[in-house]
Amino acid sequence: MLEKTYDPATLEKEWYQYWENSGCFAPSGKGKPYCIMIPPPNVTGHLHMGHAFQQTLMDILIRYHRMKGYNTLWQVGTDHAGIATQMVVERQLIAENQSRHVIGREAFLDRIWQWKNESGGNITRQLRRIGASVDWSKERFTLDEGLSKAVIEVFVQLHQEGLIYRGKRLVNWDPVLKTAVSDLEVESEDENGSLWYIHYPFPEGSGSVVVATTRPETLFGDVAVAVHPEDPRYRALIGKMLQLPLTDRLIPVIADDSIDPAFGTGCVKITPAHDFNDYAMGARHSLPQLNIMNLDATLNDAVPKAYQGLDRFVARERVIKDLNALKLIEKIEPHILKIPKGDRSGAIIEPLLTDQWFVKVETLAKPALEAVENGNIKFVPDNWSKTYFEWMRNIQDWCISRQLWWGHRIPAWYDDAGNIYVAKDEAEVRIKYKLAATLPLRQDEDVLDTWFSSALWPFSTLGWPENTELLQTFYPTQVLVTGFDIIFFWVARMIMFGLKFTNEMPFETVYIHGLIQDQNGQKMSKTKGNVIDPIDLIDGIDLPALIQKRTYGLMQPQLAKAIEATTSEEFPNGIPAYGTDALRFTYATLATSARFIRFDLKRIEGNRHFCNKLWNAARFVLMNTEGKMGDESTVKSWSTADNWIVSAWQRVKLAVEKHLGEYRFDLAAQALYDFTWNEYCDWYLELTKPVLNSMNENSTAAGARFTLITILEEMLRALHPFMPYITEAIWQKVAPLSGISGKTIMLQPYPESSVECHDLKAEADIEWLKSIILAIRNIRGEMNVPPSKRVPVLFFNGNSEDQTRIKNYSEWLSALAKLESLHWLKPDDTRPPAATALVGDLEILIPLGGLIDKDAEINRLQKEIDKLNKELEKAKQKLSNTNFVENAPKDVVDQEIARQLEFTASLAKLNGRLEEIKNS
RNA sequence: GGGUGUUUAGCUCAGUUGGUAGAGCGUCGCCCUUACAAGGCGAAUGUCGGGGGUUCGAGCCCCUCAACACCCACCA
Numbered sequence: 001m002l003e004k005t006y007d008p009a010t011l012e013k014e015w016y017q018y019w020e021n022s023g024c025f026a027p028s029g030k031g032k033p034y035c036i037m038i039p040p041p042n043v044t045g046h047l048h049m050g051h052a053f054q055q056t057l058m059d060i061l062i063r064y065h066r067m068k069g070y071n072t073l074w075q076v077g078t079d080h081a082g083i084a085t086q087m088v089v090e091r092q093l094i095a096e097n098q099s100r101h102v103i104g105r106e107a108f109l110d111r112i113w114q115w116k117n118e119s120g121g122n123i124t125r126q127l128r129r130i131g132a133s134v135d136w137s138k139e140r141f142t143l144d145e146g147l148s149k150a151v152i153e154v155f156v157q158l159h160q161e162g163l164i165y166r167g168k169r170l171v172n173w174d175p176v177l178k179t180a181v182s183d184l185e186v187e188s189e190d191e192n193g194s195l196w197y198i199h200y201p202f203p204e205g206s207g208s209v210v211v212a213t214t215r216p217e218t219l220f221g222d223v224a225v226a227v228h229p230e231d232p233r234y235r236a237l238i239g240k241m242l243q244l245p246l247t248d249r250l251i252p253v254i255a256d257d258s259i260d261p262a263f264g265t266g267c268v269k270i271t272p273a274h275d276f277n278d279y280a281m282g283a284r285h286s287l288p289q290l291n292i293m294n295l296d297a298t299l300n301d302a303v304p305k306a307y308q309g310l311d312r313f314v315a316r317e318r319v320i321k322d323l324n325a326l327k328l329i330e331k332i333e334p335h336i337l338k339i340p341k342g343d344r345s346g347a348i349i350e351p352l353l354t355d356q357w358f359v360k361v362e363t364l365a366k367p368a369l370e371a372v373e374n375g376n377i378k379f380v381p382d383n384w385s386k387t388y389f390e391w392m393r394n395i396q397d398w399c400i401s402r403q404l405w406w407g408h409r410i411p412a413w414y415d416d417a418g419n420i421y422v423a424k425d426e427a428e429v430r431i432k433y434k435l436a437a438t439l440p441l442r443q444d445e446d447v448l449d450t451w452f453s454s455a456l457w458p459f460s461t462l463g464w465p466e467n468t469e470l471l472q473t474f475y476p477t478q479v480l481v482t483g484f485d486i487i488f489f490w491v492a493r494m495i496m497f498g499l500k501f502t503n504e505m506p507f508e509t510v511y512i513h514g515l516i517q518d519q520n521g522q523k524m525s526k527t528k529g530n531v532i533d534p535i536d537l538i539d540g541i542d543l544p545a546l547i548q549k550r551t552y553g554l555m556q557p558q559l560a561k562a563i564e565a566t567t568s569e570e571f572p573n574g575i576p577a578y579g580t581d582a583l584r585f586t587y588a589t590l591a592t593s594a595r596f597i598r599f600d601l602k603r604i605e606g607n608r609h610f611c612n613k614l615w616n617a618a619r620f621v622l623m624n625t626e627g628k629m630g631d632e633s634t635v636k637s638w639s640t641a642d643n644w645i646v647s648a649w650q651r652v653k654l655a656v657e658k659h660l661g662e663y664r665f666d667l668a669a670q671a672l673y674d675f676t677w678n679e680y681c682d683w684y685l686e687l688t689k690p691v692l693n694s695m696n697e698n699s700t701a702a703g704a705r706f707t708l709i710t711i712l713e714e715m716l717r718a719l720h721p722f723m724p725y726i727t728e729a730i731w732q733k734v735a736p737l738s739g740i741s742g743k744t745i746m747l748q749p750y751p752e753s754s755v756e757c758h759d760l761k762a763e764a765d766i767e768w769l770k771s772i773i774l775a776i777r778n779i780r781g782e783m784n785v786p787p788s789k790r791v792p793v794l795f796f797n798g799n800s801e802d803q804t805r806i807k808n809y810s811e812w813l814s815a816l817a818k819l820e821s822l823h824w825l826k827p828d829d830t831r832p833p834a835a836t837a838l839v840g841d842l843e844i845l846i847p848l849g850g851l852i853d854k855d856a857e858i859n860r861l862q863k864e865i866d867k868l869n870k871e872l873e874k875a876k877q878k879l880s881n882t883n884f885v886e887n888a889p890k891d892v893v894d895q896e897i898a899r900q901l902e903f904t905a906s907l908a909k910l911n912g913r914l915e916e917i918k919n920s
Numbered sequence: 921g922g923g924u925g926u927u928u929a930g931c932u933c934a935g936u937u938g939g940u941a942g943a944g945c946g947u948c949g950c951c952c953u954u955a956c957a958a959g960g961c962g963a964a965u966g967u968c969g970g971g972g973g974u975u976c977g978a979g980c981c982c983c984u985c986a987a988c989a990c991c992c993a994c995c996a
Contacts, residue, residue: 519931598932666933
């Protein structure tokens with residue numbers, strides 16, 4: 001027997017260990033392969049709501065397919081997350097008054113590896129807590145030996161084919177991290193700034209041209225002023241020279257179509273080394289690129305002495321002040337502009353000319369685009385493919401070098417003359433390029449963008465470039481489960497590299513789930529202080545601990561107070577423990593096709609109740625079956641209820657299969673929830689009670705026991721992918737009673753729908769029975785008749801089928817509607833004053849006796865009559881429309897006619913009853 | 921500027937080829953009823969964002985407007 005109360009904490013503890021230790025997570029080696037690659041979380045990270053949500057969905061798919069007999073692999077692993085991880089450890093050093101530059105590259109890397117080894121287990125421990133059935137024996141890390149080998153292989157090959165090149169380009173430079181970042185790692189935000197109108201005088205000594213700029217400090221890098229070629233104000237000036245203020249340089253006026261004459265003055269200063277637009281224009285006009293900044297965004301020695309070494313924003317103030325003194329500022333306008341910031345550091349990005357490595361993506365993008373266009377790779381929901389197309393059709397070369405230490409070091413070597421050699425390692429370089437052993441070579445200092453190794457994840461984890469058995473079996477993988485925020489960062493690049501290096505799609509389907517937000521629709525973030533740790537939902541947490549967690553280690557400590565206040569308001573008692581299964585089930589029900597998902601504690605609370613419901617239903621079943629089960633052959637007869645619940649269950653299984661096939665976890669979960677609670681518990685269990693308690697020798701108790709246990713056992717299997725722990729715990733007790741042996745539910749087959757089990761007559765009978773019971777309960781409820789009070793019921797005016805059914809099912813009627821007695825009235829019997837309900841033609845009377853208030857019943861009837869009248873009006877109106885009668889399909893018209901007749905008949909009866917009771 | 925979404929009950933959301941508007945939570949009654957008070961039974965609640973169109977019929981299809989959200993892009 002199960003414990004009296006459902007306690008997730010104790011039952012979740014045992015099972016994961018057991019599953020893992022018995023190798024249940026490893027591929028079976030039998031059946032069609034089914035493989036999902038985990039989007040590798042940052043190795044030093046910790047689980048957040050998004051992870052837990054995503055991993056739950058993957059685990060549902062994995063457990064479902066494993067039970068369906070697939071050879072299932074959920075490949076697990078973590079990412080080295082270059083910038084993010086390096087930043088964490090750098091911050092630690094700073095706290096110790098150290099810096100990576102002081103301790104040096106080697107010591108710094110040692111330090112990160114040490115940190116990785118200490119905290120790298122966090123995320124995997126947490127994965128276990130949510131029940132993720134990943135194959136731990138195959139765990140990988142993007143910086144491990146095998147994956148590094150794959151990275152080098154890819155780099156060398158792409159370089160050889162000319163698809164990776166090195167060049168001095170304008171890139172997004174993060175002056176705080178002192179590294180280049182890709183376009184995707186830059187986030188632009190609107191900010192209030194100014195537009196400065198500056199005079200650029202003619203060298204002749206009088207007059208000037210006024211240019212408008214948001215970045216006056218870059219004036220030192222100006223190499224031209226551009227105007228629109230058709231602009232009548234400036235046409236005559238094209239080709240003339242201007243005096244660049246604060247300098248002794250002269251720069252030309254040039255003409256370019258891209259200039260908007262309506263903006264500012266129609267004159268634009270051109271700074272090719274510090275602006276992407278100007279860079280392109282510079283290229284068009286063969287202008288020099290004049291870099292005026294150092295790597296930390298201070299001005300370099302290309303600017304006048306007075307400004308050298310100043311930070312760009314200090315320099316700005318200085319330039320404005322000096323221009324003002326020279327009366328060269330015409331005016332200043334407030335202006336809203338986009339400020340580019342690094343997504344990690346938050347530093348304002350500076351376009352800077354540096355030597356970097358790039359992937360030439362155009363040729364890689366073409367097949368990747370086609371793979372989605374022709375449906376070889378499907379996005380679910382489908383509209384995400386549009387987002388993918390938009391980006392891929394306008395794709396720019398990818399800057400892959402990072403001036404960091406933590407990552408895959410670029411396999412390129414330089415000699416003193418600056419020649420570049422690319423190969424697997426230095427020895428190979430010397431062989432490949434036939435270099436003398438004595439020629440000094442130094443390796444490129446830079447590492448690769450983290451996403452470069454992530455792009456190889458689907459095949460590098462399986463052993464590529466070796467043609468391993470794993471790779472042969474599980475590649476291409478079946479589905480990628482991820483958020484839309486990394487479609488460009490990751491999904492697109494996996495498709496490009498997958499097609500390039502394996503000639504196959506890395507996955508068949510990309511399922512894009514929504515992003516979790518807090519209950520107010522805000523993104524969960526540390527600075528907002530609204531983060532919820534999924535583990536705290538499982539175990540619970542008290543308010544002080546929650547506040548401590550949310551305010552600890554804030555980048556902006558001044559936010560702590562506000563966070564404490566909102567947290568206290570929102571969770572005055574902390575967060576109660578809900579258990580893993582309730583959390584997982586909640587994630588499933590939240591996985592609609594919506595883009596953003598608001599996480600509300602109410603939902604998880606409801607689902608903990610669902611767990612409890614299931615638990616108690618199982619207790620009821622066990623209580624009535626343990627020690628009382630024969631095998632199926634001893635069952636003499638099946639009741640209508642048995643046949644009904646079996647039949648209804650088939651539909652549910654079918655629905656679940658359909659919904660999971662379409663990645664509608666919400667609908668699948670909903671279908672199971674509804675059946676479990678609203679059919680199995682609310683009706684079937686209640687219907688078995690009179691049978692199980694009956695003293696009658698010929699009763700169908702054996703059939704009820706058998707049905708109770710077999711349906712429950714199947715429900716557990718069907719629910720297992722959603723709620724692995726509770727289903728396993730219950731199943732252990734239930735399975736033996738239903739004649740099933742097995743060590744664990746997770747390796748049992750997933751229940752399948754069977755058409756032969758459909759029983760339409762039983763379904764119709766039980767639907768009828770339900771409506772009679774509901775009608776009586778409605779009267780009872782409306783009249784406030786307490787459940788303990790049994791009532792007499794009179795039936796009147798029904799057809800022969802009603803009579804048969806009432807005869808057959810009177811025991812159920814009495815039990816579920818709490819009847820004291822049950823009689824048929826003949827047409828000429830006198831009817832006592834009574835409350836009335838209708839089910840089809842059948843009239844149900846509950847005599848007023850002392851328990852029903854006459855006026856209340858009059859009100860109730862009148863309400864009912866009003867409702868019917870409205871419906872009748874609608875039906876009449878439709879049928880009086882000749883267009884409808886002539887054009888609508890016959891069955892729709894017939895249905896409307898039937899409705900009209902039914903409403904009319906019902907109204908006649910109810911009105912009669914109303915008169916009777918008024919006159920009584 | 922380009923693109924993609926969202927708008928349905930008090931709240932959070934379903935609504936699958938157009939055919940009688942649903943769930944959970946909350947609210948309001950009556951109940952400790954031998955699985956479950958983490959529960960049972962009953963009830964109330966919607967001009968499906970606005971306007972137009974197609975159709976016998978629109979929450980669903982088309983057009984348009986509005987609000988909100990997100991993504992991409994070089995307006996100095």
